[in-house]
Amino acid sequence: MKYLIGNWKMQLNESESEALAAEVVRLWAAQGATKTDVTVVLCPSHMALEEVGKITRGTPVAMGAQDTFWEDKGAFTGEISAKTLKELGCEYCLVGHSERRQFLAETDEMVNKKVQALLRHGLVPIVCVGETLDERNSGRRDSVVISQVRVAMNGVRLVGAQRVIIAYEPRWVIGSGNAVAPESAAEMHHLIISTLQELFAADIVDRQFSVIYGGAADSKNLAGFLAMDVIRGSLVGGAALKPLEFAAMAEIAADAVIK
C-alpha cells in the first residue's frame, strides 16, 4: 500500500475546496476504483470538511483533517475533537505538522495526546516529524527525529487493525520546491522504523505503521522516492492544490506499487 496525502493547509476557501475535491475525485475515481493499493487522502481545512466529505463519500478518495484536539468535549475555544472529525467523515488526521510546531508551539507531548484521541475514535493519525535546518547542520537530525517519534508514541498501544502513519518531513524543505535526495529520505525512514521497533513488536511495525515522505514532492520527483521500498507514500502540500498534478502523482504511486 502506498499513500498519497494532500495537505491543503489554509490555502482555499470553502467553494475552492469543494471544486478541488470534486476534480480530484473525478480524475482519480475511474483509476482509483481499480488501484486499491494506493490510498489517496485529501486534508482540507476544518471549515470545508463537511462539504468535502459529501464529495468524497463513497469514492476511492478518503478525507483527513489537518489537526485535532485531545479532549472529546468541553471549554476548549476554537478546537475540534477527534469525535467530531469522525462524525464529519474523516478517516485520517495530521498531527504535529511543522507549521503548527513553528507557529503554534505544538509540542511532542501535545502530539502524543492527539494521537491517542484519534486512535480512540478510529481515525488514522498522520504524525509529522522532521528536523529544522539548524538541527540538521548541528548534527542533531537523528536525535531530534528519534525523540519526536518516541514521545509521540509514548503509551500508545495499537489494538485490532489500528494504523499510524509517520510522515518524515525535513522542515526547511517544506514549501521550498527543493526536495531532499530519496536516499537521504530513505535513511531517515529506516531510522524511524528502527525507533518504532524499540517501542512495538516487529510485526506490528510492519503491518500497522507506514512511514511516508513529505517536502516539495511533485510528479517529477515522486517516482524516485517511491522506488525506495521503505518509503510508503508522500504527504504533499503545494502540488496537492493542482488537480492534474496531484492525479498524476496518484498514478505514479499506483505504478510504484505494481513494480
Ligand code: PEP
Ligand atoms: C507539507 O506541508 O506537509 C508539505 C509537504 O508541503 P510541500 O509539499 O509544499 O513542501
